Each structure stands twice: as C-alpha cells, then as structure tokens.
Amino acid sequence: xxxxxxxxxxxxxxxxxxxxxxxxxxxxxxxxxxxxxxxxxxxxxxxxxxxxxxxxxxxxxxxxxxxxxxxxxxxxxxxxxxxxxxxxxxxxxxxxxxxxxxxxxxxxxxxxxxxxxxxxxxxxxxxxxxxxxxxxxxxxxxxxxxxxxxxxxxxxxxxxxxxxxxxxxxxx
Numbered sequence: 001x002x003x004x005x006x007x008x009x010x011x012x013x014x015x016x017x018x019x020x021x022x023x024x025x026x027x028x029x030x031x032x033x034x035x036x037x038x039x040x041x042x043x044x045x046x047x048x049x050x051x052x053x054x055x056x057x058x059x060x061x062x063x064x065x066x067x068x069x070x071x072x073x074x075x076x077x078x079x080x081x082x083x084x085x086x087x088x089x090x091x092x093x094x095x096x097x098x099x100x101x102x103x104x105x106x107x108x109x110x111x112x113x114x115x116x117x118x119x120x121x122x123x124x125x126x127x128x129x130x131x132x133x134x135x136x137x138x139x140x141x142x143x144x145x146x147x148x149x150x151x152x153x154x155x156x157x158x159x160x161x162x163x164x165x166x167x168x169x170x171x172x
Contacts, residue, residue: 032152035159039063042158043136043165064132065170069125080118087111135170137163 004012036056037047043063050056061070089111126148134144137158147154157163 028152032155035156038159039155042163043167060133061129063165064129064136065167066125066129066132069128073122073125076118076121080114083114084111087114089115132170133158136165136167138166138169139163 033051036050040050040056040059040063041047045059045063049059058067058070061067087108087110089108130144130147131141134140134147139147139158143154143157
C-alpha cells in the first residue's frame, strides 16, 4: 500500500475541491445559457441570438425597451477608453502592488473622474435595465432588486419559471 505525504494529500484534496467547483460552475453556466435561450424565445426572439456576445446584449436591451441605451452605453465605453488613453492611465497599476505604490494619484485625477463617472453611468443604466426587465416579464420591484444583485439566479427563474413576456408593460 502506498502512503502519501501530508503535502501530497493536501495537493490531491485541493485538486479534488477545485475540480468539483469547476464542474459546478460549468454546469451552472450551461443551465444559465439554456435559461437565456428560453428568455429570448419567450420574448419572441430566436434562441440562438443569446449565444452571440455583444449582439445578445443588444437583443436584451431591445427586449426590455432600451435599444437606444445599448448604443449610448457603447458610445460611452468607447469615449471612456479614448479618454483613459489620452490621460495615459495605467490600469495595470491597479492590479500590481509595486506599481500601485509608485502611482502619483494627483496626476491621475482626470482619469479617476472619468472612471467614477462611467461607474455611475453604468449603475444608472443597469438599474433601468433590471427595472424594465422585471416589468416586461410581469415581475415587481422586489424581483428587480433580486435581479440586480443575483442576476444568474433570477435569469433561471425567468427562463424556467412561468413568467410571460409583455412588451406593453413598459407603457404602464
């Protein structure tokens, strides 16, 4: 019988735990893909549209009556990227402790203001998005709050639940 050292046992246990977590994440991801497909179909869109990155967000914004906000968000993202390039903002420094210590924050005030403004904009648009998504699927404010904080779980509820799509709900 082969015996393992404590270190080998720790490595094996860690590998088993990480492998199990990976399997759960992949399974949850696949279920979420199926749920988004079902949400698209409930809203009268073809399910395959949920699989295409960026385009699926356009369709989601369309489903919840915010098509113009999709384009505004794209323009804001591009503008922020351009401004950060102009200000020569080193975003890598945010993830590197040594570089972070060397950053002269007074030189980065304009870039930080742009980042804060973009975060506020994204927060406002996301609040509008979850509110509208809740409305068009016949859900209330409580569901919108849940959708904001627990998107994947609410996505499953919308996809596999009895929620029905009603575009006219936005006009109320």
